[in-house]
Amino acid sequence: MDQLAALRALRKVVELGSFTAAAEALGLSHTAISRQIAQLESKLGAQLLNRTTRRFALTEAGKQYYEACKQILDALDEADRAVGDHQARPAGTLRINAPMAFGTLELAEWLPDFLAHYPELQMDLVCNDRIVDLIEDGFDVALRLTRELPDSTLIAKRLATSEVLVVASPAYLARHGTPQTPQDLLAHNCMTYTQVLRPQDWTFIDADGVAQTIAVRGTLQANTGIALRTAALQGLGIATTASFIVHEDLKAGRLVKLLPAYGLKPRELYALYPHNRHLSPKVRAFVDYAAAIYRERRWDTQ
Structure with a gap:
C-alpha cells in the first residue's frame, strides 16, 4: 500500500464529502479510492469512516487521524515549496x-x-x-x-588564461644586470614557487617553438606567489609569477618583464x-x- 497516497485520498474524501468527487479530483476511480482507504483502515486496525449507501461520517478515531493526516500533508507540501523556491534562486x-x-x-x-x-x-x-x-x-x-x-x-x-612571467625590480637589475637569454639566469638569484612539480626547472620556449629547461638557484622559495612578488619588489631576485599577480606592478614600472623573446607555459583558470x-x-x-x-x-x- 502507498500510505502517502492513501492519506491524500482520505483527506480528499473528507474535504469534498464524496468518494466520487475525491476520485475525480485525484484522477482515480471510485473503486481505487475505496480500496486505498480500506487498506489504510486494515493497516491501522481501526475504522476511520462510518459508511452508508448515501453518506459517510468520520469515526472518533477517524477524526483524530484526519487531523494528523492534514498536518503531515501540509508539512510535506510546505517542504516541496521550500525546495522549489530554493532551486529557483541562489540562496x-x-x-x-x-x-x-x-x-x-x-x-x-x-x-x-x-x-x-x-x-x-x-x-x-x-x-x-x-x-x-x-x-x-x-x-x-x-x-x-x-x-x-x-x-x-x-x-x-x-x-x-594567466601568463607566467619572469620579473625583477629595476633596483635588482641595476645591481646585477639584465639577463638576455634563459642561460643567463644561472648567474642570478632566482626565487622559486614550490607548488609545482619541479620548482627549480624553468622551461622556456623560443619563437621557433624550441624548449630549453634551466635549473635555477636562489635564496628564497615559497608556496605563494604573493611572497615572491613582495620579495621581487624589494629587489631580492628574479621570480616567475602569474600575470594576475604582477600586472599592475609591471604597468607602474615597479617590476620589469624579462626575457620577452621567450615564453613560459601559461596557467589556465x-x-x-x-x-x-x-x-x-x-x-x-x-x-x-x-x-x-x-x-x-x-x-x-x-
Whole structure:
C-alpha cells in the first residue's frame, strides 16, 4: 500500500464529502479510492469512516487521524515549496576554494559585487594552495590555476588564461644586470614557487617553438606567489609569477618583464564543480558570474 497516497485520498474524501468527487479530483476511480482507504483502515486496525449507501461520517478515531493526516500533508507540501523556491534562486551558503594569491588578489575584488546581486547568498571562501577534495571537504566550487588538470569526474569550465612571467625590480637589475637569454639566469638569484612539480626547472620556449629547461638557484622559495612578488619588489631576485599577480606592478614600472623573446607555459583558470544532474542555482550563478568577469582580458601588462 502507498500510505502517502492513501492519506491524500482520505483527506480528499473528507474535504469534498464524496468518494466520487475525491476520485475525480485525484484522477482515480471510485473503486481505487475505496480500496486505498480500506487498506489504510486494515493497516491501522481501526475504522476511520462510518459508511452508508448515501453518506459517510468520520469515526472518533477517524477524526483524530484526519487531523494528523492534514498536518503531515501540509508539512510535506510546505517542504516541496521550500525546495522549489530554493532551486529557483541562489540562496544559502556557497563554499568556494581558491589558491591563496588568486583568492586574495582577484576574488576579493569582485565577490562583494557578486554578493550584492544575490542577497540571499552567504559566502564561505577558503584560500589555500593545496588540492582539496570538493566532495569530501564540502566545497561547492573550486578555482584552479594550473597547466594541466588531472583526470576527474568533476566538471571543469575554463575561465581565463594567466601568463607566467619572469620579473625583477629595476633596483635588482641595476645591481646585477639584465639577463638576455634563459642561460643567463644561472648567474642570478632566482626565487622559486614550490607548488609545482619541479620548482627549480624553468622551461622556456623560443619563437621557433624550441624548449630549453634551466635549473635555477636562489635564496628564497615559497608556496605563494604573493611572497615572491613582495620579495621581487624589494629587489631580492628574479621570480616567475602569474600575470594576475604582477600586472599592475609591471604597468607602474615597479617590476620589469624579462626575457620577452621567450615564453613560459601559461596557467589556465578553471572552475571545478561536481557533476550533478540538477546544478544548484548558487553554483550556476557563481560560475556564470565568474565567466562574465573573465570574458575580457584583465591582466594586460602593457
